[in-house]
Amino acid sequence: MLNEITFYQRFQANILNGSKTITIRDASEKDFTIGSTVDVFTFEQHQWFAKIKILAITAISFQELTDTHAQQENMTLSELKTVIQEIYPNTDQLFVIHYQLVES
Numbered sequence: 001m002l003n004e005i006t007f008y009q010r011f012q013a014n015i016l017n018g019s020k021t022i023t024i025r026d027a028s029e030k031d032f033t034i035g036s037t038v039d040v041f042t043f044e045q046h047q048w049f050a051k052i053k054i055l056a057i058t059a060i061s062f063q064e065l066t067d068t069h070a071q072q073e074n075m076t077l078s079e080l081k082t083v084i085q086e087i088y089p090n091t092d093q094l095f096v097i098h099y100q101l102v103e104s
Contacts, residue, residue: 002032005052005097006043015040015050016104019074023097024065026088030057030095037102051103058096069096 007015007023014020032038032054040050060069062084070077084094 001036002029002038003036004039004041005029005032006041006046009042009044012042012049014074015052015101018101020072021098021100022069022072023099024060024069024073024080024084024094025097026091026094030097032057032097049104050101052099053102055098055100056096057098060094060096062092062094065094072098 005023011020034054034056037051037053039048040052041048062081065077065080065084067077070080073080073083075083084091088094
């Protein structure tokens with residue numbers, strides 16, 4: 001079970017202002033407990049900046065990504081697909097982690 005999560009610094013403001021409410025990860029980053037609160041760190045410097053509550057985790061394929069996912073990530077669908085392909089090249093099986101900011 002994971003008890004912390006990292007995000008690229010470029011997403012920090014969107015997480016803190018509530019405009020980013022999901023993260024899409026591969027199988028190596030899906031083992032959170034629903035209802036648990038986890039610490040959030042920047043990926044680059046591992047600097048703590050928030051706590052989030054894990055609300056749900058849903059399996060999804062890359063082709064199933066929609067405008068709704070993009071809105072929840074605070075970007076367009078084409079931007080989202082580009083980011084996913086950069087971070088997880090050649091990965092079709094993904095997991096949508098829904099979360100809520102609880103402390104910053």
